[in-house]
Amino acid sequence: xxRFYITLVAFAVSCAMSRDSDTVVPxxxxxxxxxxxxxxxxxxxxxxxxxxxxxxxxxxxxxxxTQDVYGNAIGGADSIYRAEILNFVDLGWQEVLDGIQAxxxxxxxxxxxxxxxxxxxxxxxDDFVLGAGHPLTLSENFVQGSGTWLLRLDTRDSPEAVxxxxxxxxxxxSETMAIVSNASSVFNVESEIKSVSFSSQSDLIFxxxxxxxxxxxxxxxxxxxxxxxxxxxxxGADGLGMRPYxxxxxxxxxxxxxxxxxxxxxxSDLSNAYDQAPDFISASSTWALALFSGITDPNWPRFLVVLxxx
Amino acid sequence: MALPKLFxxxxxxxxxxxxxxxxxxxxxxxxxxxxxxxxxxxxxxxGKPPDTNDSDETDDSxxxxxxxxxxxxxxxxxxIDERMASVATVTWASAExxxxxxxxxxPDSMSMTSPxxxxxxxxxxALLLGLKQGTEYAYQVVSYSSGNDYCSAxxxxxxxxxxxxxxxxxxxxxxxxxxxxxxTMFSILCDENYxxxxxxxxxxxxxxxxxxxxxxxxxxxxxxxKAVLYNNNNSADVGNATINRVSLDGLEVTQTSFPNxxxxxxxxxxxAYAALGWDIYTFTTEDGDRDICGDMILELAADGSSREVWNxxxxxxxxxxxxxxxxxxxxNPDAEDWSHxxxxxxxxxxxxxxxxxxxxxxxxxIDRSTGQxxxxxxxxxxxxxxxxxxxxxxxxxxxxxxxxxxxxxxxYDELAGSCAAGVMVSLDFESxxxxxxxTYGTExxxxxxxxxxxxxxxxGNRMLVLSVMGQLDETTLDLETVxxxxxxxxxxxxxxxxxxxxx
Numbered sequence: 001x002x003r004f005y006i007t008l009v010a011f012a013v014s015c016a017m018s019r020d021s022d023t024v025v026p027x028x029x030x031x032x033x034x035x036x037x038x039x040x041x042x043x044x045x046x047x048x049x050x051x052x053x054x055x056x057x058x059x060x061x062x063x064x065x066t067q068d069v070y071g072n073a074i075g076g077a078d079s080i081y082r083a084e085i086l087n088f089v090d091l092g093w094q095e096v097l098d099g100i101q102a103x104x105x106x107x108x109x110x111x112x113x114x115x116x117x118x119x120x121x122x123x124x125x126d127d128f129v130l131g132a133g134h135p136l137t138l139s140e141n142f143v144q145g146s147g148t149w150l151l152r153l154d155t156r157d158s159p160e161a162v163x164x165x166x167x168x169x170x171x172x173x174s175e176t177m178a179i180v181s182n183a184s185s186v187f188n189v190e191s192e193i194k195s196v197s198f199s200s201q202s203d204l205i206f207x208x209x210x211x212x213x214x215x216x217x218x219x220x221x222x223x224x225x226x227x228x229x230x231x232x233x234x235x236g237a238d239g240l241g242m243r244p245y246x247x248x249x250x251x252x253x254x255x256x257x258x259x260x261x262x263x264x265x266x267x268s269d270l271s272n273a274y275d276q277a278p279d280f281i282s283a284s285s286t287w288a289l290a291l292f293s294g295i296t297d298p299n300w301p302r303f304l305v306v307l308x309x310x
Numbered sequence: 311m312a313l314p315k316l317f318x319x320x321x322x323x324x325x326x327x328x329x330x331x332x333x334x335x336x337x338x339x340x341x342x343x344x345x346x347x348x349x350x351x352x353x354x355x356x357g358k359p360p361d362t363n364d365s366d367e368t369d370d371s372x373x374x375x376x377x378x379x380x381x382x383x384x385x386x387x388x389x390i391d392e393r394m395a396s397v398a399t400v401t402w403a404s405a406e407x408x409x410x411x412x413x414x415x416x417p418d419s420m421s422m423t424s425p426x427x428x429x430x431x432x433x434x435x436a437l438l439l440g441l442k443q444g445t446e447y448a449y450q451v452v453s454y455s456s457g458n459d460y461c462s463a464x465x466x467x468x469x470x471x472x473x474x475x476x477x478x479x480x481x482x483x484x485x486x487x488x489x490x491x492x493x494t495m496f497s498i499l500c501d502e503n504y505x506x507x508x509x510x511x512x513x514x515x516x517x518x519x520x521x522x523x524x525x526x527x528x529x530x531x532x533x534x535x536k537a538v539l540y541n542n543n544n545s546a547d548v549g550n551a552t553i554n555r556v557s558l559d560g561l562e563v564t565q566t567s568f569p570n571x572x573x574x575x576x577x578x579x580x581x582a583y584a585a586l587g588w589d590i591y592t593f594t595t596e597d598g599d600r601d602i603c604g605d606m607i608l609e610l611a612a613d614g615s616s617r618e619v620w621n622x623x624x625x626x627x628x629x630x631x632x633x634x635x636x637x638x639x640x641x642n643p644d645a646e647d648w649s650h651x652x653x654x655x656x657x658x659x660x661x662x663x664x665x666x667x668x669x670x671x672x673x674x675x676i677d678r679s680t681g682q683x684x685x686x687x688x689x690x691x692x693x694x695x696x697x698x699x700x701x702x703x704x705x706x707x708x709x710x711x712x713x714x715x716x717x718x719x720x721x722y723d724e725l726a727g728s729c730a731a732g733v734m735v736s737l738d739f740e741s742x743x744x745x746x747x748x749t750y751g752t753e754x755x756x757x758x759x760x761x762x763x764x765x766x767x768x769x770g771n772r773m774l775v776l777s778v779m780g781q782l783d784e785t786t787l788d789l790e791t792v793x794x795x796x797x798x799x800x801x802x803x804x805x806x807x808x809x810x811x812x813x
Binding site: 081082084086100103105106107108109110111113117130131133134135137154156 | 480482524543640756759760778781796798800802
C-alpha cells in the first residue's frame, strides 16, 4: 500500500518561553496566574492516505481500529456507528485538516458529504448516502483528480472522528479495498505543564485576569473562558501533558463552574457532580486547574496549570 | 400606587386601545362571515394562513400601557417542562372574567406577546414561544376586564437547554432591517436522528424535538398553530411511515399512520393530510417484467378514512426504451425510480394540489375533488410554451403558487451544469406560455443535489433552502442576500418553511 503522510502543526508555540515554573505565591487568598504559568502545547495530526481504484465500489474495513487518534481505547471497532466521506474539490490535504482541526468548516464548504451506517465494521463506497436518506452512487464521482477525499469514523463517545484516512482515487490503481487501522491517523502531542505553588487554604481565589496567551500560543481574552475545572490526580498529572483534551476524565475527582465573563472565582464556587465544593486543596494529591472556552473547542484547555499547595 | 418605571399611563391611549379592540372584533366578524360565504382569498395567492405580528400591544418604547395591579392576578405561575425547555407556560386566575395576554421578552425589552384571548374567562393559560434556550427572559400578564386594563408585576425566568443534540448554527449574513424576520422550521439530521426544529432570526434554536427517526423530510406548523407536524418516512420500512404531531409545549405527541408516504405532506384541514405516496407498476416487456416506481397523492381524513386522489400512471407513461435509476424508490429499491415526485402543496382557495415531478422536470396542478390533472409546466409535452433562453424547469424540488405564476426550487444538476436555484416562473394562461422571470442562486454555484425549497416571505423576500448543503438563504427580489444561516459540517436539513409568528 502506498501511503502518504501529512503533518499538521495545529498549534505551534515555543515551549522555551517560561518563567520559573515553580513560582511560590505568597500566602494570600488570591492565586493570580500569568501567561508564564500556562502550559505550552504542540500538536500534529498525521493522517495516512491510500490509493485505490477510481470509479470503483471500494470496500472500507476498520476491523483493526481499537483506539482513537489520541491513543485512547475505543469500545471495539463495532462501536463505530457511522462512517463519513467528505470531498473537497478545491482544497488540498493540509487545508482540509486545518479546517477540520479548527472546526471552521461549514456543511456548505463540502462538495460531497455522505455517510454510511455500518452493519458491522465495514462499508462499501456505494453504501454511503447523502442527507435526507438519499442514495448516491458515489463511485461514479470517485475519479482521479476530483479533489481531496477523506474517510472519517465516528463513535458516540467522542465529538471528534476516532480515525481518518485520505483516499486517492487513481486510474492506475486496481486496489478495491481500503483498510483503516490505528496507524491511519495519529495525533502527536508535545506539551509542558508548569506549576504554581501556594499555601494551602480553603478561601482561595483563582484570578486569571492577567492572561493573554493560551496554551497554543494564540492570543485570547481571559473573559472568553466559559468553564473552569479543578481536578485532583491521585497518581500525579504526568499523563495530562499528552492528553489535555481529556482533563476531566483523567482526573480522579473534579470540581467545575460555568463562567460568563468572570476572570476570577472563589474556590467554594466550584462544585462536583454532587453539588459539593472542594473543602480545600490538600498537599497529599496533585491538583490541576484548567480554563476552557467553547468558542474554540470546549475540550481543549486554553489555560492549564498544576497547583502545588504547601 | 406608584407606577413601575416601565409603564406610562395615558387614559386617552387606554380608551383608544379599547376602541381599537372593538374595531378589530368587528372586522374579524365581517371577515369570518365573508370567508364562510365563500369569498375568502380571491387573489389566487398561496393559501398559507396569515401570520400575526409579535408586538402589536406595546407602545413605541416597548412598554405596556396598563396599570400594575398584582392583586388582580392570582396563582400566577410559570412552568417550563424539560421536554421543551424553551417554551414557558404561564397560568393565572383573574379577579374577574377578562381577556388577557402575556407580554414577554428580554428583561430590558419585552417585545413579544401571546395572542389576546377572545373569550373572557377567570382561568387563563398562555404559551410563551420563540424563546432561546438557556436565556433569561421577563414576562408580564396584561388583562382587559370591565373597563380596567391591569397588568401583573414583571417577573423574570430562564429557559433551559433543549433536549436534543443540536449543532451551533452560524448566522453568516444578517441584515435585520431588510430581513423578513420570523421563525424558520425544518428538520435537521444530527448524527443518527432527525430533529424537528425551529430557529429564530438570530439562528438560535427556539424549539426542537428529537424524532428518533432516520428520515424526517418535512416539518410544518399545524393549521391550528398549536403543534409542529413532521413526517417520519421510515427509510427501513415505508409501510410504517407516520405523520406526527407534537404540541408546541412538547407535552403531547400523537402519531398517525400514513403507509407508503414519501418526501412531502401537507395538512389540508385540521387533522387531515395529503401526502405523496409510492406506487409500483409492473410492465411486461420483451426483456421481461420491469417494476417501475411512480407516485400518488394520498389523502387521510381526520376520521381515519383515506383515498387516492391522483396517480401518475393514469396521466403519464414511462418510456420503456429508457432504463431508470434504481435505489431511490424506498418501497422497493430494486424498482426503477421513473418519476420521483418530490413536493406537494395544497392551495385551499383553489382546492387544488401543486406538485413537482423531478425526473419529468415538471410542476403540475391537480384538482383535489376530481383528481384531474389540470396542467403541467416544464418537461416533455408541457402545457405551456417556454419563452426565453432557458428551458423551463430542471430537476424541480418545490412549487408554490403566487400571483402571476409559480415559485420553484431547482436542484443542482451536474450533467446539465446548472446550479441549485430558486426561480419564479411566470405563467400566461391566455397564450399558455411560461417564462423564467426571476432567478436566485448563491454567489458560488450551489451544488445542492438533494431536497431544498423556495418560500415567499411576508415582506416580498424569498427564502431558499439548500438542504444537504445545510444552508438557508433569504434574498430580496433584487437578489441581495440579507440573511443566511449555515450548519457546521456534517449536518443537513430537510424542507424548510418560515412563519412570521409562532402564534
